[in-house]
Amino acid sequence: MIDAQFYKGSLQPILLKLLNDNGKMYGYEIIQKIKALSNNEFEIKEGALYPILHKLEAENLVDVEAVKIDGRIRKYYRLTEFGEKETVNRLNSLKDTIQQIQNLIDPKLI
Numbered sequence: 001m002i003d004a005q006f007y008k009g010s011l012q013p014i015l016l017k018l019l020n021d022n023g024k025m026y027g028y029e030i031i032q033k034i035k036a037l038s039n040n041e042f043e044i045k046e047g048a049l050y051p052i053l054h055k056l057e058a059e060n061l062v063d064v065e066a067v068k069i070d071g072r073i074r075k076y077y078r079l080t081e082f083g084e085k086e087t088v089n090r091l092n093s094l095k096d097t098i099q100q101i102q103n104l105i106d107p108k109l110i
Contacts, residue, residue, distance in 0.1 A: 010094055011044065011048070011052055012052060012055075012056065012090060013087070013090040013091050013093070013094045014034070015030065015049075015052060015053065015056065016056070016061065016079065016083065016086070016087040016090055016091070017087060017091060018030060018033055018034070019062065019077060019078060019079045019083070019087075020079055020084065020087045023078060024065065024076040024077065024078040025076065025077055025078075026074050026075060026076050026077070027046060027049055027050060027053070027075065027077075030044075030049060030077075031043075031044055031045075031046070031049060053077055056077075056083070057077075059086075060080055060082050060083070061079065061080060061082060061083035061086055061087075062077045062078060062079055062080060062083055063077070063078055063079075063080050064076070064077055065078070
C-alpha cells in the first residue's frame with residue numbers, strides 16, 4: 001500500500017491532472033478514477049476530496065457547475081484557464097520532488 005502522508009501531499013496536482021485529462025468530472029467519478037488508475041492502491045474519501053476541490057476553486061483553478069440529474073444536484077468540476085496553466089507548474093513541481101526523493105533514497109542512480 002502507498003504511504004498515506006506522501007499521497008495526501010500529492011492530491012492537488014493529481015486532481016488537477018485528472019481534470020486536465022478528462023474535462024469536467026464530479027466527485028464520485030474522481031474517486032473511482034483514482035482507484036482505477038492506481039489499481040486500487042490509492043483511495044480517497046469524500047471527506048478528503050471535497051475540501052481540496054473547494055480549495056482549488058478558491059484559488060481560481062477550478063470552476064464548479066451544478067447540474068440537476070434525476071432530481072439531485074451533481075457538481076461538476078473543470079479547470080479554469082488559469083488552472084490549465086497551473087496544472088503544468090504543479091505537476092512539474094511534483095515530478096521534481098519525486099526525483100529529489102529518488103536521489104536521496106538511491107543516490108547511485110544520479
